[in-house]
Amino acid sequence: MSRHAAFRLGLAPALVVLALITIAPAIYLVLTSLTPLNLTLPDTAWDFSAPLDNYRDLLDDPRFSRSVWVQVQLSVATVVLQLAMGLGIALLLNADTPIRRFARSGFLIPMVLPPIVVGIVWRIMYAVDISPFHRLMDWVGLPIGSLITNPDTALWAIVLAESWEWFPFTMLMALAALQMVPAAPIEAARIDGASEWQTFRYVVFPFIQQTLLVAGIFRLIDSIKAFPLIFVLTDGGPGDVTEVTNYYAYRQAFTFSLWGYGSAIATLMVIGIFVLSWAIDRLTRAADTDAG
């Protein structure tokens, strides 16, 4: 047996398992999206008589396009906020003192909590009657109404809660990158009279920007999976203000039993994520080449 054949044989079991747990469900998803599968009508399961109907419907479905726009807003806002919060706190924690070591562990708590617990925490924070935040605002004479039932603030309330949950990830990545920055150029910049901001902007930031980019990509892809907070806090409302695309797919499949249509939405989401990943990969490769 040749060396290559032996490698292929060794890889085969892993590839079979991979195919079973990822590719097979994906193929089933795409096949389902080509049917009008409705769970109350079992005959629709393998009805491929009008395979593109679901996709045609989606093109004319304003709720779908609206949900994509909500998703874009949510993703961009959460990624920007998480990067800003993560980097800011990482800069504050970038020193080896006992208090900072303790604080670093404390800041990780939101990320390790189960998403449903985060949802309950923020549900309480946004409950006008009992929330410490609302009570504080009342106390200082600036009472504000519910943020999650107001269409102007509901999405931003989700953005805040989502960012709180996931900024520790960007913080950890940024902190790890900051600790890899060599001391010599920083010291040289200071000797040359650079301010703190100039040192950060022209010396430290170029060292960590690739890490921040990778962290941003991870968070961007993950933001498309935002679901538990929306489920617990707003149920996609008020109206459809916080109904992101996966929530819309969930509603079609789980509330209405329209699995064919829900699968078509999910398939488009998968394609969207592939395109996004590809574009980001191209962009980062170009950035790497420029940097090199």
Add this chain to the structure above:
Amino acid sequence: MKASQARTTRRKMLKAGAGSLLVPLTFASGKAPAQGGKKPFEGVTLNVSCWSSTYPTLLAQYIPEFTEKTGIKVNYDTPGFPVYNQRADLELSTKGSGFDVLNVTFIYTSRWIGAGWLTPLDDFIKNPERTPADWDFADFLAGAVDPMRDKKGAVYGIPWISDVMLAGAGRFDLFKANGLAMPDTFDELDRALQVVNKKDNVAGYGVENHWGWTFIPFLQGFGGNVFRNPPDDLMPTLASPEAVEAAEFFAKLINSYGPPAAAGYTYDQVTEAMRAGRINYAPHNHVFLALLGEPGSKVTATSNFSMVPKGPKGRFPGIASHGWGIPVGAKNKEASWEFIKWAMTKEMILRLVEKHGLGSVTRKSITSSPAYKQKMVINGVDTGQLFLDTIALSSQGYMKYRTVHVYPQANAQINQAISRVVSGQMKAKESMAMAQANTLADLKRAGVKL
């Protein structure tokens, strides 16, 4: 000595072996094992689920008695209403065996029964070996059982609640102090709330944010409906002038007289806010309003109740029944029926009434019993009679919209539409037009010919 012990052990092992062979055989034959000191269903475990309401929550504490009596262990859970419905809908659609007993939710009755996802119960009910005569199926309110039947009359659920909407005022003293009675019409309601709102720091009005349930009495009161002529004509009518007028009025009540964040109140929040005296008046389910008279309520001595107010076109309080059913894929149907029988005995229901003030029960013998009547009199008002008077209205047939198989679609659209109006995101006319268009699209997608 040792030999004797060894013989005993072998004998015991042989008996145990024979027993272990016999038990599955007995179950396979569909009959309970003979009782010889041993519990009839020893070793059986049931998975039971129901949405979180007063009755299923109270029942949980008595389940150890059921296990003691029958040997059946019960995994029991009571998630929130929407979570339960989605979980049950999915489980039933697979015809799987994940659950042995499930709640048959009112708005899903047509869909679940029509699709053949539930087990007909007539063989269990009518067979004297399975059900003693004194369990008395005829004792259940006909109006509560009817939604659990298919077109041929077969029964698929044993109703545990007739969910009836009444009106309650926890702080009726504030009405009385201003010379106001319980409102009988929409106009009277609006005028009364203008007067009592924020009196003594109490919000005038609260309502459960399941608008697909709480908005409909207003929609129908103004002369509108969800569908043109359900169940035969399912053309949605959500953009009618009556629907728009109802949505405007409904949103006004919430925004003008509700507490902060009123649009976010779930049924349990409304109940607790009323019991704490933070919300005065609410159209709310009888089973929840009955808790105003139970320990822990701060408003027992100031509360009052009535039927829900009528609109220009009449009075249309929400009426729904939920029941215990057996999924068609359940593996232990005999044991499932044992659970349902036990959970719905006259004795059990009466216990829950006497000990916990359970309202909206479905057994006629209980609703007419002195214990129930006494418990349902809260601050001098006979809510039990209001319950029966309200149920009598169901003969008008106005609840038919709710049991059509595509009501869940309309329900979701109504929830969104009213949410848009209440939050000020859209005017009523615009929002209801959108609900109409979306419902039409959803119904067509579900294969409804319009």
